[in-house]
Amino acid sequence: xxxxxxxxxxxxxxxxxxxxxxxxxxxxxxxxxxxxxxxxxxxxxxxxxxxxxxxxxxxxxxxxxxxxxxxxxxxxxxxxxxxxxxxxxxxxxxxxxxxxxxxxxxxxxxxxxxxxxxxxxxxxxxxxxxxxxxxxxxxxxxxxxxxxxxxxxxxxxxxxxxxxxxxxxxxxxxxxxxxxxxxxxxxxxxxxxxxxxxxxxxxxxxxxxxxxxxxxxxxxxxxxxxxxxxxxxxxxxxxxxxxxxxxxxxxxxxxxxxxxxxxxxxxxxxxxxxxxxxxxxxxxxxxxxxxxxxxxxxxxxxxxxxxxxxxxxxxxxxxxxxxxxxxxxxxxxxxxxxxxxxxxxxxxxxxxxxxxxxxxxxxxxxxxxxxxxxxxxxxxxxxxxxxxxxxxxxxxxxxxxxxxxxxxxxxxxxxxxxxxxxxxxxxxxxxxxxxxxxxxxxxxxxxxxxxxxxxxxxxxxxxxxxxxxxxxxxxxxxxxxxxxxxxxxxxxxxxxxxxxxxxxxxxxxxxxxxxxxxxxxxxxxxxxxxxxxxxxxxxxxxxxxxxxxxxxxxxxxxxxxxxxxxxxxxxxxxxxxxxxxxxxxxxxx
Amino acid sequence: xxxxxxxxxxxxxxxxxxxxxxxxxxxxxxxxxxxxxxxxxxxxxxxxxxxxxxxxxxxxxxxxxxxxxxxxxxxxxxxxxxxxxxxxxxxxxxxxxxxxxxxxxxxxxxxxxxxxxxxxxxxxxxxxxxxxxxxxxxxxxxxxxxxxxxxxxxxxxxxxxxxxxxxxxxxxxxxxxxxxxxxxxxxxxxxxxxxxxxxxxxxxxxxxxxxxxxxxxxxxxxxxxxxxxxxxxxxxxxxxxxxxxxxxxxxxxxxxxxxxxxxxxxxxxxxxxxxxxxxxxxxxxxxxxxxxxxxxxxxxxxxxxxxxxxxxxxxxxxxxxxxxxxxxxxxxxxxxxxxxxxxxxx
Numbered sequence: 001x002x003x004x005x006x007x008x009x010x011x012x013x014x015x016x017x018x019x020x021x022x023x024x025x026x027x028x029x030x031x032x033x034x035x036x037x038x039x040x041x042x043x044x045x046x047x048x049x050x051x052x053x054x055x056x057x058x059x060x061x062x063x064x065x066x067x068x069x070x071x072x073x074x075x076x077x078x079x080x081x082x083x084x085x086x087x088x089x090x091x092x093x094x095x096x097x098x099x100x101x102x103x104x105x106x107x108x109x110x111x112x113x114x115x116x117x118x119x120x121x122x123x124x125x126x127x128x129x130x131x132x133x134x135x136x137x138x139x140x141x142x143x144x145x146x147x148x149x150x151x152x153x154x155x156x157x158x159x160x161x162x163x164x165x166x167x168x169x170x171x172x173x174x175x176x177x178x179x180x181x182x183x184x185x186x187x188x189x190x191x192x193x194x195x196x197x198x199x200x201x202x203x204x205x206x207x208x209x210x211x212x213x214x215x216x217x218x219x220x221x222x223x224x225x226x227x228x229x230x231x232x233x234x235x236x237x238x239x240x241x242x243x244x245x246x247x248x249x250x251x252x253x254x255x256x257x258x259x260x261x262x263x264x265x266x267x268x269x270x271x272x273x274x275x276x277x278x279x280x281x282x283x284x285x286x287x288x289x290x291x292x293x294x295x296x297x298x299x300x301x302x303x304x305x306x307x308x309x310x311x312x313x314x315x316x317x318x319x320x321x322x323x324x325x326x327x328x329x330x331x332x333x334x335x336x337x338x339x340x341x342x343x344x345x346x347x348x349x350x351x352x353x354x355x356x357x358x359x360x361x362x363x364x365x366x367x368x369x370x371x372x373x374x375x376x377x378x379x380x381x382x383x384x385x386x387x388x389x390x391x392x393x394x395x396x397x398x399x400x401x402x403x404x405x406x407x408x409x410x411x412x413x414x415x416x417x418x419x420x421x422x423x424x425x426x427x428x429x430x431x432x433x434x435x436x437x438x439x440x441x442x443x444x445x446x447x448x449x450x451x452x453x454x455x456x457x458x459x460x461x462x463x464x465x466x467x468x469x470x471x472x473x474x475x476x477x478x479x480x481x482x483x484x485x486x487x488x489x490x491x492x493x494x495x496x497x498x499x500x501x502x503x504x505x506x507x508x509x510x511x512x513x514x515x516x517x518x519x520x521x522x523x524x525x526x527x528x529x530x531x532x533x534x535x536x537x538x539x540x541x542x543x544x545x546x547x548x549x550x551x552x553x554x555x556x557x558x559x560x561x562x563x564x565x566x567x568x569x570x571x572x573x574x575x576x577x578x579x580x581x582x583x584x585x586x587x588x589x
Numbered sequence: 590x591x592x593x594x595x596x597x598x599x600x601x602x603x604x605x606x607x608x609x610x611x612x613x614x615x616x617x618x619x620x621x622x623x624x625x626x627x628x629x630x631x632x633x634x635x636x637x638x639x640x641x642x643x644x645x646x647x648x649x650x651x652x653x654x655x656x657x658x659x660x661x662x663x664x665x666x667x668x669x670x671x672x673x674x675x676x677x678x679x680x681x682x683x684x685x686x687x688x689x690x691x692x693x694x695x696x697x698x699x700x701x702x703x704x705x706x707x708x709x710x711x712x713x714x715x716x717x718x719x720x721x722x723x724x725x726x727x728x729x730x731x732x733x734x735x736x737x738x739x740x741x742x743x744x745x746x747x748x749x750x751x752x753x754x755x756x757x758x759x760x761x762x763x764x765x766x767x768x769x770x771x772x773x774x775x776x777x778x779x780x781x782x783x784x785x786x787x788x789x790x791x792x793x794x795x796x797x798x799x800x801x802x803x804x805x806x807x808x809x810x811x812x813x814x815x816x817x818x819x820x821x822x823x824x825x826x827x828x829x830x831x832x833x834x835x836x837x838x839x840x841x842x843x844x845x846x847x848x849x850x851x852x853x854x855x856x857x858x859x860x861x862x863x864x865x866x867x868x869x870x871x872x873x874x875x876x877x878x879x880x881x882x883x884x885x886x887x888x889x890x891x892x893x894x895x896x897x898x899x900x901x902x903x904x905x906x907x908x909x910x911x912x913x914x915x916x917x918x919x920x921x922x923x924x925x926x927x928x929x930x931x932x933x934x935x
Contacts, residue, residue: 109876111626112626112876119866244747288756288759291751302734
């Protein structure tokens with residue numbers, strides 16, 4: 001409840017403002033505009049700041065919302081409240097169509113694509129006959145409850161801000177959930193998230209739709225606030241401005257969107273009313289100041305105003321520690337009882353002219369630690385990527401528990417009980433250790449976006465967090481559980497990755513250089529942990545360069561050189577193998 | 590369908606497409622070197638075109654004063670960032686580039702301006718002004734954040750566009766301007782008449798495509814510029830001056846933008862905000878070219894020009910809609926063809 005206290009106070013303050021005697025009506029209009037912009041910006045926070053998908057085209061979705069209600073209420077006489085679901089639906093469907101096309105785009109193609117369809121839709125709005133062309137549609141009826149009509153800025157004020165607060169609450173709930181963690185992992189690339197079963201294209205589409213629906217809601221409110229809709233507020237310029245709002249406020253923070261909206265709307269008003277006095281009558285001067293300020297802001301405070309404000313707070317919000325007594329059910333295991341857990345038969349991977357993995361075959365049995373060693377560039381990590389489905393093999397077969405994995409995507413491989421860590425650590429640095437590890441348990445929960453928003457996911461969520469906390473304790477990082485993953489040393493981050501992999505409840509653990517960056521004592525602790533895991537029934541396949549560590553720990557060793565398997569056997573045999581010595585030390589040795 | 594109409598539309602489309610190609614090339618160039626998606630490219634077009642048009646009527650365009658002001662800011666930034674290690678050579682270089690150059694330009698403009706100044710002089714002055722603005726724009730807006738992500742650079746780029754477009758209104762007013770033609774020569778071939786103007790457009794476009802392609806593919810400097818884009822740190826370690834690379838890219842892009850503007854302003858009336866739309870069509874071409882390929886960008890630009898010409902004839906109301914949605918199928922194809930590469934973003 002303490003976490004909700006600031007929100008309740010904020011809501012009460014907002015509720016009282018219009019009742020204060022003598023408050024200029026103009027202020028209320030400004031607050032209305034802030035609320036409308038905040039709704040769009042909040043969607044952008046989720047889309048851009050959290051999900052890493054930049055859109056310059058959100059204004060077009062406002063247009064879908066506004067025009068839907070405008071057409072339905074004026075041409076068909078539908079009641080404004082009934083058009084709300086229609087408005088949201090139309091913006092949502094538009095988002096699905098545009099999203100299917102655009103969210104798969106990598107990096108900079110997405111923002112460019114959104115600029116293009118943002119402009120295209122603006123021209124469409126301004127040319128279509130039934131949308132009133134450039135003049136738009138006027139005479140939209142006001143919102144009303146019974147006989148009470150929200151005709152004035154101070155009555156629709158409540159509708160707008162209730163929408164903002166509800167949206168903020170739902171958005172925060174969503175971010176603090178299983179789906180939310182998947183969304184937050186998107187920004188750091190898709191490989192890590194997919195390795196734990198996150199359907200990244202679906203998650204991207206989800207945030208895209210969510211942002212569009214919020215924009216559609218803003219557009220619907222705008223239409224009933226202005227009682228008219230024309231193309232101008234839904235053009236490219238407006239789309240750019242919304243992104244500006246999110247960046248100013250702090251693109252990664254829900255309240256950053258609201259704060260950014262307040263700053264930008266007020267600033268715009270001040271600039272528009274005072275600049276002409278200073279520079280004499282010229283219009284559009286505010287855009288110059290705006291542009292310059294945007295550039296300066298990116299140079300001076302690229303994180304936005306909200307995180308800067310929060311860091312000035314004398315107290316820090318406390319996090320709840322998960323109750324580790326809650327049990328999470330084990331992953332359903334395939335009934336296969338084959339003693340061979342992983343069987344690789346002539347796996348082959350070719351990158352253009354380079355043969356990275358050349359017909360490599362080996363097995364990993366149940367309750368066994370197998371090490372994959374070899375000089376740099378021997379194809380070890382590529383082999384890992386073939387097993388986990390990150391790369392598709394050029395040839396050969398891979399079986400997990402006797403079942404062939406036919407180039408299945410990573411999301412399917414992890415379902416077979418194969419979990420991995422990465423050579424180059426892939427954690428989300430601005431999420432806590434607990435949240436990062438909980439991504440590992442993604443497939444063991446089942447709450448979706450809607451139930452998360454409505455907080456119907458709490459039992460499911462408690463189980464996932466409890467499991468994550470247990471695995472963190474198991475690897476010995478309980479003291480760091482609430483720290484941001486990015487603040488840990490590289491060695492500790494590798495251990496966090498192991499905890500995340502353990503959250504899968506795996507049969508087989510693939511560790512890519514787990515001991516790199518660890519101190520001697522830490523390596524010993526890691527070895528002890530891995531032995532415990534093996535004795536508990538798990539198998540481990542690891543790539544490692546620290547020979548002392550490998551020789552001590554592994555039951556069996558497979559040696560690769562230039563993509564080809566040159567030896568396999570017990571540590572003692574490998575130590576004496578002339579081919580291995582030659583590969584590592586050169587022919588003369 | 591009438592063949593003559595079709596030929597006219599094709600000619601029109603190719604002429605416009607050639608301009609888009611020039612802009613698309615500049616965009617690819619800047620992106621390849623600095624990773625900046627240059628939204629203000631359109632402003633280089635309008636600044637070049639309208640500065641030239643104003644010079645032709647004997648007026649001093651406000652852009653030259655902007656160049657001076659930006660030079661001063663750039664100088665201040667140079668001093669500020671080098672405050673720990675100021676030495677005479679660095680200060681002299683900065684004074685020369687940021688103070689002497691724009692002030693000399695200002696003096697030159699005031700000395701030469703007049704209703705009877707030759708066209709070639711006006712063109713040269715307009716190009717120099719926009720070149721200075723392009724150069725200083727990189728120094729002021731992008732050099733301090735050159736190491737950040739493509740997204741941050743893109744947003745900064747949008748900020749520059751807003752500021753420059755607003756300033757364009759101050760300098761040139763809301764009325765459109767037209768400039769005098771570069772030459773009155775014309776060639777007739779069958780039903781088509783090729784003006785000297787459109788021939789200049791074709792020649793310059795082809796020249797730039799070939800030039801840039803050769804420069805980036807086959808010269809050491811060109812390869813150094815590309816290396817900067819791929820890995821700034823690595824480029825610096827092998828001795829490439831990365832800030833210089835960025836400045837060269839912006840210089841080239843602003844000159845190309847200004848040339849495009851000067852080429853079209855005798856054909857169509859340009860307004861202070863026309864550049865944005867023209868630039869964006871260059872973008873569509875650049876995106877089709879994947880922001881890396883010069884020849885593909887040029888072909889795509891011609892295609893955009895032709896589609897635009899035909900749609901303005903058959904569905905003039907939806908011309909812009911058609912041109913801008915042209916990008917969507919391209920993006921779909923690109924996304925289907927694009928390999929799943931992991932990007933480390935921040």
